[in-house]
């Protein structure tokens with residue numbers, strides 16, 4: 001792959017992604033809506049469609065890709081804690097099956113956009129609720145305060161009353177999301193109970209029984225040995241049982257459960273190939289290995305202190321392993337791939353390294369920092385490589401620069 005496509009390059013194991021999609025589908029009776037923000041392109045959207053998953057999108061850009069892949073609108077859930085008018089327009093124009101609303105003001109905005117619709121043509125809506133719990137996730141991965149309606153009479157209950165009063169909208173369920181890498185089941189179980197309590201209050205006040213309960217994603221991934229991870233089957237058993245118990249307490253029929261895994265589907269299927277540019281031996285400090293990528297393709301280390309296993313690939317050596325810090329080419333304090341690689345002491349410029357577990361939130365969060373073109377995405381299946389997203393070029397970057405276009409600088 002490195003020879004054919006250069007470095008850095010994101011590499012995906014297609015079979016691993018398909019296997020995890022199937023595990024989720026088998027484990028959950030309800031709906032599994034893959035969160036596009038973890039990693040998305042037309043190939044990924046096609047895999048999701050083919051494996052029978054639904055899709056969770058939050059921008060007009062993600063919708064454009066879903067559209068390019070022909071994902072049926074009935075299987076798309078669109079959300080966003082601050083949907084722009086362009087996002088809302090795209091969601092309505094494409095006719096997404098369900099829109100998750102985040103605030104009372106958004107109810108009015110959506111109603112205005114759907115004005116005149118009625119009956120079967122109503123826009124199906126879920127309300128995003130912020131449960132009153134601490135998910136004990138890394139603060140950098142917890143959800144933003146203000147994402148979701150408060151569980152209070154003037155929050156979610158007021159929004160429910162407003163949606164139910166609009167003939168253009170159909171309230172079909174409740175939604176919540178706790179954060180990412182939520183390593184205990186307890187927060188999910190408490191959230192399920194609080195949301196079922198709200199379903200019961202909506203029934204009591206409005207005589208309406210909602211049929212969907214979306215408990216979001218955030219399922220943990222074991223990036224390193226010893227990290228917590230659940231199988232979809234474990235998760236399904238715990239969530240289904242908790243929802244059933246709460247529904248029995250409130251005498252409610254059990255709603256259809258939706259989960260929205262992102263990283264749990266794609267993170268482990270990905271690695272990033274880097275070429276070593278230079279090796280620096282600091283006095284008394286760690287060996288520093290600088291590669292030809294960095295924070296522009298791997299923003300997670302800086303954002304949430306993520307750390308990736310890094311391996312030497314493509315060359316065998318018996319030289320003992322050394323403790324190594326692998327850094328990027330950008331020279332920022334957070335431009336680190338890992339502080340704790342164990343690599344052979346003869347590591348040198350030109351060697352190939354693989355950073356593991358980079359399938360989620362790498363390609364989707366990559367930037368052009370230092371005007372570095374973003375890496376390609378290559379999928380491996382049956383030992384064959386195929387290019388899903390090509391490498392960006394300097395011309396791609398110049399194409400957005402109006403003066404460069406005007407003076408003919410693009411080759």
Ligand SMILES: Cc1ncc(COP(=O)(O)O)c(C=O)c1O
Pocket residue numbers: 035037038056079177179180181216217218219260261262263264360
């Ligand atoms: C509404 C929603 N659902 C699902 C996800 C996916 O989370 P994860 O990739 O941690 O499973 C996110 C991520 O931010 C999200 O905002």
